[in-house]
Every structure is written in C-alpha cells, then in structure tokens.
Amino acid sequence: MIRLGIVGCGKVTTMFHLKAIGEVDEVTVAAVADLDKARMEDVKRKSGAERGYTDPKELLSDPSVEVVAINTPPRFHEETVIEALRAGKHVLCEKPLAQSVEGCARIKEAQGGSGLVVLPVHNYAFTPCLETARGIVVSGEIGKIQRIGLRFDNNLWSYGPKTDFRMKEEFSIVEDLLPHVLSVVQAFTGPVRSVEEARGRRKRHDVMDDLSLVMETEDGVRVEGSMNWTSLIPAFKASVEGESGRLEMDLMK
Numbered sequence: 001m002i003r004l005g006i007v008g009c010g011k012v013t014t015m016f017h018l019k020a021i022g023e024v025d026e027v028t029v030a031a032v033a034d035l036d037k038a039r040m041e042d043v044k045r046k047s048g049a050e051r052g053y054t055d056p057k058e059l060l061s062d063p064s065v066e067v068v069a070i071n072t073p074p075r076f077h078e079e080t081v082i083e084a085l086r087a088g089k090h091v092l093c094e095k096p097l098a099q100s101v102e103g104c105a106r107i108k109e110a111q112g113g114s115g116l117v118v119l120p121v122h123n124y125a126f127t128p129c130l131e132t133a134r135g136i137v138v139s140g141e142i143g144k145i146q147r148i149g150l151r152f153d154n155n156l157w158s159y160g161p162k163t164d165f166r167m168k169e170e171f172s173i174v175e176d177l178l179p180h181v182l183s184v185v186q187a188f189t190g191p192v193r194s195v196e197e198a199r200g201r202r203k204r205h206d207v208m209d210d211l212s213l214v215m216e217t218e219d220g221v222r223v224e225g226s227m228n229w230t231s232l233i234p235a236f237k238a239s240v241e242g243e244s245g246r247l248e249m250d251l252m253k
C-alpha cells in the first residue's frame with residue numbers, strides 16, 4: 001500500500017485527486033495539510049487520513065508518508081517539491097512543476113541520484129484517446145507530422161477554485177492552461193522552441209483569460225494553440241495533421 005500525503009486541500013484535491021485515489025486500491029491517504037484549517041479538516045474527513053496539519057512542513061517530516069501530492073498554488077511548488085525530496089519522499093506535483101525553467105532545473109538537481117520519482121500532473125498525456133493517437137502516429141499511418149492544433153475551453157467560474165491565485169497578471173491563463181497544451185504537444189513531437197505569434201485578451205476577468213499562440217517545435221512542427229477560461233462547455237480538442245492523414249480527439253472524453 002502506497003501511503004500518500006496531500007499538501008493543498010483546495011478544489012483540485014476535492015474534485016479530482018480524491019476521486020482518482022478512491023478508484024485505486026494500492027493508495028491510502030495517510031496525512032493531509034493546508035494552511036486553511038477548515039479545508040484541511042474537510043479533506044481529512046473525506047479521505048479518511050489519520051493526520052492533518054496546518055503546517056505543510058509537518059507533513060513533509062511525517063515518517064508514515066511515502067509520497068507527497070503537491071496541490072498548492074504554483075508559487076509554492078518548487079520549494080515544496082525540493083523540501084519533499086530532501087525528506088526522502090516521492091513527489092506528484094500539480095502543474096506547473098515550477099514557475100521558471102531554472103526552478104525546474106533546481107528540482108532536477110535536488111532529485112539527481114536520489115532514486116525518488118517526481119511526476120508532474122500532466123494528466124491529459126495519459127488520456128486513452130491520446131495513447132491511441134500516438135500509436136497511430138508512431139505506426140506511420142498519417143505520415144510525418146506537419147501541424148498540431150489544440151483548443152482548451154474551460155470555465156473558471158463554474159470550476160470554482162477556493163483561492164484567487166490565478167488572478168495575477170504575470171501568470172494567469174499562461175501557467176494555468178499552457179502546461180496542459182505543451183504536454184500534449186510533447187506526446188507527438190519534440191518540445192516547443194519558439195513562439196511566432198501571441199494574442200492575449202481579458203474577456204471576463206481582470207487578467208488574461210483568453211490566449212492564442214502560434215508556436216514551432218524543435219522538429220519544425222507548427223503548433224496553433226488557443227485556451228480560455230470563459231467557455232460554457234469545457235473541452236480540450238486536439239488535431240494532428242500528417243502528410244497523409246489527420247487525427248482529431250477530445251481529451252476530456
């Protein structure tokens with residue numbers, strides 16, 4: 001049995017993580033932590049955890065915890081991942097793993113040689129239809145990839161986060177939805193190396209809530225990505241165009 005500790009007891013924990021954990025027999029929640037006592041107590045009760053902390057450092061030094069899920073706002077990810085690794089824990093970290101490339105490199109350095117796993121939550125990379133599409137691309141059926149189109153429609157209001165960390169202009173939709181888009185690109189081709197065009201707008205929030213990007217990967221594939229927080233019906237649609245065929249998928253199905 002894997003003994004998990006959860007740091008951050010907000011919406012992603014109650015809406016997604018607890019549901020997924022409930023479907024896996026091999027995982028039990030040993031401890032939870034949140035700066036907010038009421039949210040911590042709520043998730044402790046729902047998960048059946050034995051211990052709850054309002055100081056995440058206490059969870060990281062709890063010897064009964066083997067793996068830590070870091071579900072806090074992004075600005076705490078880097079330091080919490082590194083502290084968890086130093087405490088000898090495996091890590092599952094919500095996206096984005098860190099707020100800078102340098103932050104990711106510091107995590108890599110802290111992990112180096114430890115034998116501990118650090119898994120960023122790029123959940124769409126594990127969607128069954130994406131696995132199927134990747135198999136088709138690898139088989140050569142649609143030929144060399146020319147273009148990838150991605151559209152992430154979300155509705156922040158109906159999602160209902162517990163805190164307002166997304167309302168910072170410098171991060172906004174960029175750190176919220178772009179990591180998902182990039183993780184899907186990398187399932188098919190090399191990483192994005194340049195942004196050719198960018199157009200951001202504030203439609204219903206005080207920060208950028210609608211973003212379109214034209215990018216190019218290091219393999220020369222053109223990527224057209226758009227994402228927003230203002231759609232009525234959430235969907236994450238992807239199309240992969242090759243020299244001799246095209247694949248379409250909805251990664252939320």
Ligand SMILES: NC(=O)c1ccc[n+]([C@@H]2O[C@H](COP(=O)([O-])OP(=O)(O)OC[C@H]3O[C@@H](n4cnc5c(N)ncnc54)[C@H](O)[C@@H]3O)[C@@H](O)[C@H]2O)c1
Binds near residue numbers: 008039
């Ligand atoms: N993979 C996905 O599809 C997906 C979906 C939604 C959110 N997320 C990610 O999950 C993370 C959390 O988002 P959310 O929507 O749950 O936010 P939220 O505002 O609903 O919850 C954040 C929680 O973290 C707590 N917190 C803040 N600082 C803390 C700290 N230092 N230590 C412990 N707890 C702390 C807050 O009190 C709050 O309960 C973000 O990184 C977000 O990008 C991922």
